[in-house]
Amino acid sequence: MTTVRKIAQEAGVSVATVSRALNNDAAISERTRELVLTIANNRGYMARTGRRVTTYVGFACSGEQVLSHPFEAGVLDGVAQGVAESGYNVVLLNLKRGKRRDETYTQFFMRHGVRGAVLRIVAGSRGICHAIAEEGFPHVVISERFDSADISCVDCDSRPDSLRAIEYLIALGHRRIAFATHTVPDHDQQDRFEGYKEALLNHGIAVEDRLILRHPGSLAGGASVLKVVMSMPERPTAVYCADWMLAVGAVKAAHELSVRVPDDLSIIGFDDADGRHCVHPTLTAVCQDAVKLGVEASARLVKILDGDAQAPFQFTAPTFFEVNESTGPPPAHVVRIVANGNGSARSDESGAGGA
């Protein structure tokens, strides 16, 4: 390990001079400073003490998250923005890979120079949040909700806007409305399902199991949703895809199967970012702003660390419902796609879309 002593030896100066050179003390010659810094770089010197070690805010994941997913990327972007003016920086941590068995979360974070943590976990790792809160370590959980008042969290409640979205379809005349979700259970999908159910119940429409579809949150999953929906007997005239990849995949499959959106089928999507605008027709969608979630979480965490806010806290960010081009009245003639040997045929079920 490289210490000031070793650098001093190599440079032929005192440790005091090395220290001053490393810290840009005014009283140091340019020549000496450069000499010391060069040796420090060559030896991979890293200060192990001193006043000036910066502290961090951690973006701590349970490990399953894909950072390039639009939601995670948006959240991380926001987390970085939220600490921008604070003097803190953001460090990426993996709660499962990095932490030793024999240390607490507090110790894990301290070892990394982290004073507070923004937590991104999956449903199966909620225990981590309880443990961190119990240890009293400053934290904010993003996109999860807890009964315990000790856990600080920031999330979106997409139930109200999901309800509005379905009621919008009902107002357009739709009565058979499918709900599509991805296969990883989380409270967000649950919220959207609750909103869906509540809207149907409000209008005396039965919630039918066969209209609740579960497919992988991918383009292929979205294509499956579209095919299943379009080939059902008494097929739905609208579908709410509560995940953005499902929505995009469904729209794409509609083009491929010449299903006209919204003339043949209305699609409501969910959007974490700008995905709804990338497809044609532009998706009517329930939207959350992942960047804002991240900003909210890290800015609040910094305030807590600086003593300007109290923990724990709970904050629910609004979603919004945006009407675009993928929704319209149900078709007068409900055409269904029936798979046969060599592809698909169309079967007319006129009027099935009515109330």
Add this chain to the structure above:
Amino acid sequence: MTTVRKIAQEAGVSVATVSRALNNDAAISERTRELVLTIANNRGYMARTGRRVTTYVGFACSGEQVLSHPFEAGVLDGVAQGVAESGYNVVLLNLKRGKRRDETYTQFFMRHGVRGAVLRIVAGSRGICHAIAEEGFPHVVISERFDSADISCVDCDSRPDSLRAIEYLIALGHRRIAFATHTVPDHDQQDRFEGYKEALLNHGIAVEDRLILRHPGSLAGGASVLKVVMSMPERPTAVYCADWMLAVGAVKAAHELSVRVPDDLSIIGFDDADGRHCVHPTLTAVCQDAVKLGVEASARLVKILDGDAQAPFQFTAPTFFEVNESTGPPPAHVVRIVANGNGSARSDESGAGGA
């Protein structure tokens, strides 16, 4: 500032005991350990010395980057993956906001516990890379290219596949091919333009200024590209959109204006991630893998830090050209869209697409 001494006082134990509690020494009672950790958390204790301070790899941006952009998000994802097994963690740094005037880059990084830096800069900030290389600080620049052999960098060369892409169009029979780029100059756009030009020259096709379009790298920019292309006299029968948002925006605008892709117009896009699959028709595209770029950069950096590889180095990752559905032969009848008072009309320029 909270020190072991203060915690010791509050807990009524020696500093030695505090140190042992903080470091999970086996010889410590559970009761004492919890007491000490609770006080440490309450006081926001942060170790300022000791053996165990972790060191970091920095993901250092010049500040203009949007972390939620698919390319940046992919790169960052890759950078995190590339250090996953190494014991290093990644910290997000802003080279312009965080650095003090009176410190070198080396000092800036050392102050943050950063041993090596992955650099993401814009064309206007290339001087930063020269300065860091001159200081001898371990680094890898992503997606820039330098004459100086002292600068380590990882990038993609999209020229060869851009050339292939245009030659593919030429082989399909296209002769008037437009090139669309975004408005921020960078070497990637330049590479793609070079490939475009070379392909045309190889086949004796003149490079026409009016077929080179510059629009903001957004959906609106892509829509403009499509409209301009479709309304040109002797309009192009194909366009290479060298930026993924331009490509997606162009495809979307084609739907809106009932321009059939590829029957009326072939579109080749560029893709940093999976965008080409999200639209209909799936885009024929030149693709780079942002995640792989990030992995390559940070994994190599870690090897350099661990003494397992030599710096400086230059690595050029391959792109790939993927033929999908957005390209086909030029139309026999080249229909042009001419804007008029209330919208647009079509004007037939039959045969203009032929060789």
Add this chain to the structure above:
DNA sequence: CTGAAAGCGCTTACAG
């Protein structure tokens, strides 16, 4: 399981 003390890495008045 804990403390007193030695020791390491670093910084900083003080002296020159």
Add this chain to the structure above:
DNA sequence: CTGAAAGCGCTTACAG
């Protein structure tokens, strides 16, 4: 502009 020395924060054999 530099060094010798005091001092701080922390860790770790050593002793009990």
